[in-house]
Amino acid sequence: MEKEVNQIVEWLRDQVKSAGVDGLLVGISGGIDSAVVAHLIKRACPNNSLGVLMPINTSEVNMQDARAVTESCNLNSITVDLTEAREAMYCNIKKELKENKTYQEDNTRLAQANLSARLRMSTLYTVATHHNYLVVGTDNAAEWYTGYFTKYGDGGVDILPIVEFTKGEVKELAAYLGIPQSVLDKQPSADLWEGQTDEKEMGTSYAKIDAFIKGESIPEQDKSTILAMHKRTAHKRDPLPQFKRN
């Protein structure tokens, strides 16, 4: 673990140097992926790293965990509450769609969820511009393979330090780095709506996704769920389709 952590930390420093920026920042949710990235950026840039807490109707438990994460690595942090901004923006969009008679009730939950993720992305880039920092992403190998992230939301970042680590490996990194126990024990959740957990929404488990990525055999049902997600989200990983002139 120590060797891997040092390698990532070195890589993060190289990214800062080659981009010609002053430091690194990450959104802190109170979940394990951002906790690991928080510790890594603090190690890479002790005096030039920042955690950004961005509640949108976020529970006090998750806020406490987010604060515990920044305290556990002594990471400088700010909190930007986006609850009202998300509400105001979604209300305006909904009103216009209703007037235009193109509002679709069925898509409300996902549309609001993805708007939350994209408002967080906009906030991180606003702070990054002020500080001359890079925005560090938290996607792990399981999320990347299944495309379980919002395009240009939590997927809209500059660098991905843990994208080759399975969820299981992220947990090992977290234990090594000394992340608070309440964060280690928590069910992974995008926390985009009440009661959401990643595994409930995806219809499979991180253990199965990790095993599949590592080439191990898993039940057919899980395999087809994972492959369907991978296929449906190819556009999030691929370069943008570009019309080429003759």
Ligand SMILES: Nc1ncnc2c1ncn2[C@@H]1O[C@H](COP(=O)(O)OP(=O)(O)OC[C@H]2O[C@@H]([n+]3cccc(C(=O)O)c3)[C@H](O)[C@@H]2O)[C@@H](O)[C@H]1O
């Ligand atoms: N074939 C194609 N080629 C090019 N673009 C394509 C496309 N198909 C859809 N699109 C575009 O992509 C959009 C759909 O993608 P996207 O907006 O990402 O939305 P979508 O993949 O439908 O939803 C995001 C998923 O990620 C989950 N999530 C989000 C954020 C954080 C976390 C977490 O773990 O913390 C998880 C969330 O719960 C949800 O299941 C469409 O609206 C369309 O604009």
Ligand SMILES: Nc1ncnc2c1ncn2[C@@H]1O[C@H](COP(=O)(O)OP(=O)(O)OP(=O)(O)O)[C@@H](O)[C@H]1O
């Ligand atoms: N309330 C929040 N405040 C700040 N950043 C957030 C918030 N919610 C989500 N994010 C950002 O979006 C990322 C994606 O969320 P995701 O749920 O995949 O990761 P996590 O919460 O760190 O870990 P887990 O997947 O175990 O819940 C987070 O790592 C974090 O960078």
Ligand SMILES: [Mg+2]
């Ligand atoms: Mg989470």
